[in-house]
Amino acid sequence: MELPRLWVPTPAAKFEDAMPDTKKKRVVRSKADQRADSIEQILDVAEYLFSRNGLHGVTLRDVAKQVGIHTTLVHYYFKDKQHLFESVFARRAGVSSAARMTALEKYEAETGDSPTVEGALRAFLDTDLDLYVAGGENWMNYAAFGARVSNTPEGAALMDVYFDPVVLKLVGILKRALPTYSDEDIFWGYHFVTGALMNTLARTGRIDRLSGGLCHSDDFTAVRERMARFMAAGFLSLKPR
Amino acid sequence: MELPRLWVPTPAAKFEDAMPDTKKKRVVRSKADQRADSIEQILDVAEYLFSRNGLHGVTLRDVAKQVGIHTTLVHYYFKDKQHLFESVFARRAGVSSAARMTALEKYEAETGDSPTVEGALRAFLDTDLDLYVAGGENWMNYAAFGARVSNTPEGAALMDVYFDPVVLKLVGILKRALPTYSDEDIFWGYHFVTGALMNTLARTGRIDRLSGGLCHSDDFTAVRERMARFMAAGFLSLKPR
DNA sequence: ATTATCTATAGATCTATAGATAATGC
DNA sequence: ATTATCTATAGATCTATAGATAATGC
Numbered sequence A, B: 001m002e003l004p005r006l007w008v009p010t011p012a013a014k015f016e017d018a019m020p021d022t023k024k025k026r027v028v029r030s031k032a033d034q035r036a037d038s039i040e041q042i043l044d045v046a047e048y049l050f051s052r053n054g055l056h057g058v059t060l061r062d063v064a065k066q067v068g069i070h071t072t073l074v075h076y077y078f079k080d081k082q083h084l085f086e087s088v089f090a091r092r093a094g095v096s097s098a099a100r101m102t103a104l105e106k107y108e109a110e111t112g113d114s115p116t117v118e119g120a121l122r123a124f125l126d127t128d129l130d131l132y133v134a135g136g137e138n139w140m141n142y143a144a145f146g147a148r149v150s151n152t153p154e155g156a157a158l159m160d161v162y163f164d165p166v167v168l169k170l171v172g173i174l175k176r177a178l179p180t181y182s183d184e185d186i187f188w189g190y191h192f193v194t195g196a197l198m199n200t201l202a203r204t205g206r207i208d209r210l211s212g213g214l215c216h217s218d219d220f221t222a223v224r225e226r227m228a229r230f231m232a233a234g235f236l237s238l239k240p241r
Numbered sequence C, D: 001a002t003t004a005t006c007t008a009t010a011g012a013t014c015t016a017t018a019g020a021t022a023a024t025g026c
Helices: A031-053 A060-067 A071-078 A081-111 A117-150 A153-177 A183-202 A206-210 A220-237 B031-053 B060-067 B071-078 B081-111 B117-150 B153-177 B183-202 B206-210 B220-237
Strands: none
Touching: A031 A060, A031 A071, A031 A081, A031 A117, A060 A071, A060 A081, A071 A081, A081 A117, A081 A153, A117 A153, A117 A183, A117 A220, A153 A183, A153 B206, A183 A220, A183 B183, A183 B206, A183 B220, A206 B153, A206 B183, A220 B183, A220 B220, B031 B060, B031 B071, B031 B081, B031 B117, B060 B071, B060 B081, B071 B081, B081 B117, B081 B153, B117 B153, B117 B183, B117 B220, B153 B183, B183 B220
16 A cells, blocks of 8 residues: 655654753844844744643743843734634644645545555654654644643634644545545544544653553654554544444 | 442533532521532632633632622631642542543452453543533533643642542553553553543544534543543554464 | 834733631631 | 631742834835
8 A cells, every 4th residue: 555655754852841052142233133043932932831820820021031032022013812822833734734635635546445444543643643743842832732732612712713624635635535434433533533632642651651661652663653553443433333 | 241330420511611600509597508618609710710721821810700799718728829730620530530540440349350452441431521410600610620731730730649640550550451561561552542531531623613513522421431432442453463 | 214123101900918807617 | 535627828930012223114
């Protein structure tokens, strides 16, 4: 079976939650560069802090202090806290959504009427996991941020906006792979898949402690090796009796 | 196959996120009763509010106001916010953990050397899901609270304390059911299972909207019908090659 | 002239404690 | 006498805005 692969995974890096490095630049160039620098550093730091403490657990002063700018500058660029939060979400959610949509469309074009559950799940899951592996610390911070957000009522509403199209694309392919299934079975199966994915992205370190150090929250490669296969078998087990 | 069933599920109730009713009592009886009443109402309201807004998104004033008491009374009974938060977690986490431990031990006693993956997962998952179905609104609020907590770094540490023993018991049985498997495969499989469970307990309403109303976040019975089977098949698919 | 950044500050909360009050307990 | 509850309040933040300053842009 030909499996789609958008991203070639780089050698497994070692990721820990890490505060973005803000000491580097601050070298003044053009205004446009200054603007872009400030915005990016604010987003990076906010992403990290929100991922660990949630919307209400972060103050704009925390963000500004870590970036090394004054609080009011955060307002200048992002209006208020809620807008900053949504900007953090939007920045990478769009990339993740688009990458997976492309992978699913490619898979669809290649397999036509006879997709497999595992193939569709690989296009959906592996493509996303590869993004984090290739993206380094900042993307790993976004992963934890997004996972945390997804388990909240307001967060789930944000997910709707950014991820409904790609999820419904996946669901469409799964329906073709499982033509005898009810829509409910497909949706509940997806519900299990996304839960497992979010638990992976959250990287709480729990599996590390639970397994006595055998498994590592950061080891998305280990997850990638097992997840699509595991979930595909789960879907097949729901076969209507 | 005989599957363990600790709790007889009551007819599927319709659950929505609901603020605990605090208008009822406040009828004074003994001091001990007054104390118990206040503590319980504070915990119920805090559970609901924390589940929707997180630790930092709730003020003690919010809690006190909803209960209809003065803020200082929350301090009187719970010292500070952190202690209140942990008390909310502890109250039902202990019940959930004990119920599942009992179910797993019973299953172990019945099946001895030849447990099945699905049987073990039913003792672990269905027992928990039944608690929420039988427990009504307050338990449903705890479900969302716990799921939200589980995706945070501090929350995951709380999970360690309350749930490590029962999870390790499950893992032990799974190892006997899958003697050729590596420990890593078992732990990663559990990682997927708990992610799917947490996504269920979170009840964000996302699956409702995504499915166009076909599925309901509150419908733990629908999840119960599919989850153990789905996850068992997933485990079996990881068979060492 | 424009815009990135900072100073100063209003106004609103929030947490937590000390001490007073009003009930029940014996 | 004990304890459940409230009043008053200190002290610390936090958000957000108005207006000043200091750079780049043309």
